[in-house]
Amino acid sequence: MTGTPARQDGTRPAPPGRSTTTLPKAHLHLHFTGSMRPATLLELADRHGVRLPAALRSQEMVNLSPDERGWFRFQRLYDAARNCVRTAEDMQRLVLEAAADDAAEGSRWLELQVDPTSYAVHVGGITPALEIVLDAARTASAVTGAEVAVVVAASRIRHPLDARALARLAARYAGSGPGTVVGFGLSNDERRGSTADFAPAFAIARRAGLASLPHSGELLGPDHVRETLRALHPDRLGHGVRSGEDPALLAELVAAGVALEVCPASNVSLGVYPSMADVPLRRLVAAGAQVALGADDPLLFGPRLAAQYRSAREDHGFDDAALAALARGSISASRAPEATKRRLLAEVDDWLARPGEGAQGR
Known part of the structure; x- marks a missing residue:
């Protein structure tokens, strides 16, 4: 990277290289409603007579404050979008389109996170809601080029007993391949509820062989991550990015093998960091x-998966070898079957072995 001006932090931008779109990878942090195409949202809103907030019709990346007011606005927008998903066909469409969009960006394994409670009222209960998503995941795996598994997520703003019910439901469909439930999560505002109160639900999920995948360490800092580690014994942390503020905590996460699902565009939109370069x-x-x-x-939040890898190159100076290492990390941290992991890791090696593609390789 000689000859390229250094940034203030001493790093140098990586030169244009191989395509981040063709880099094989796993996508481990994508929410069901949040995966929706903007055009699909507008179509469903018109079909079901839902009046959308202007921010959703503008199709621009939202910019929020990192406080409860900002989260309230985010939740209001998310709920408005979710209110447009009214039928089994709508739900199936979201899964198929999410998988197709991921496949187009090089994702070969997708773990799609869903709270079936949110859609149960329209399809006859949480069990039918989950089965609709699982059936669509199997179909998408067969036709899109991205294999799709499901993470069932409880919400911090609901009672912990609701989380136990969801954990039992997730356990009934536990598996390790496409169209199965591979993990159990906990989402929504980290500042709400007591993390320890959700420990019994995560224990139910762990006994069924499901990965423990709670959100932690985005809106709140290292102390909340520590609480999550002790109470929920995560395999991965949804976000976890603020563990970087405490070297001792970060070392503990590394030693424990807890992977971090880092979502740079989310961090910026929610006001956690001012720019992608600050993540x-x-x-x-x-x-x-x-x-x-x-x-x-x-x-x-705007950018999809490949753009997060482009940011690693353009904002943080990651070269192709470093991008390949990120992709390998996503695959290794996934709950894909071992044979699938071996195949995808070999595909990453093949990507890295190709000649560089120059400026067109973005």
Whole structure:
């Protein structure tokens, strides 16, 4: 990278290289409603007579404050989008389109996160809601080029007993391949509820062989991550990015093999960091953390998965070898079957072995 001007932090931008779109990878942090195409949202809103807030009709990346007021606005927008998903056909469409969009960006394994409670009222209960998503995941896996598994997520703003019910439901459909439930999560505002109160639900999920995948360490800092580690014993952390503020905590995560689902566009939209360049991606990787980049809710936050990898190159100076290492981390941290992991890791090696593609390789 000689000859390229250094940034203020001493790093140099990586030169244009191989395509981040063709880089094989796994996508481990994508929410069901948040995966929706903007055009699909507008079509469903018109079909069901839902009046959307102007921010959703503008199709621009939202910019929020990192406080409860900002989260309230985010939740209001998310709920408005979710209110447009009214039928089994709508739900199936979201899964198929999410998988197709991921496949077009090089994602070969997708773990799509869904709270079936949110859609149960329209399809006859949480069990039919989950089965609709699982059936669509199997279809998408067969036709799109991206294999799709499901993470069932409870919400921090609901009672912990609701989380136990969801954990039992997730356990009934536990598996390791496409169209199965591979993990159990906990989402929504980290500042709400007591993390320890959700421990019984995560224990139910772990006994069924499901990965423990709670959100932590985006809106709140290292203390909340520590609480999550002790109470929920995560395999991965949804976000976890603020663990970089505490070297001792970060070292603990690395030693425990807890992967971080880092979603840079989400961090910026929610006001956690002022720009993609300020996300401490290089610090996390330098400390040895296993990082899986994710898009979180591209309907609201804008960039999809490949753009997160482009940011690693353009904003943090990652070269092709470093991007390949990120992709390997996403695959290794996934709940894909071992044979699938071996195949995808070999595809990453093949990508890296190709000649560089120059400026067109973005």
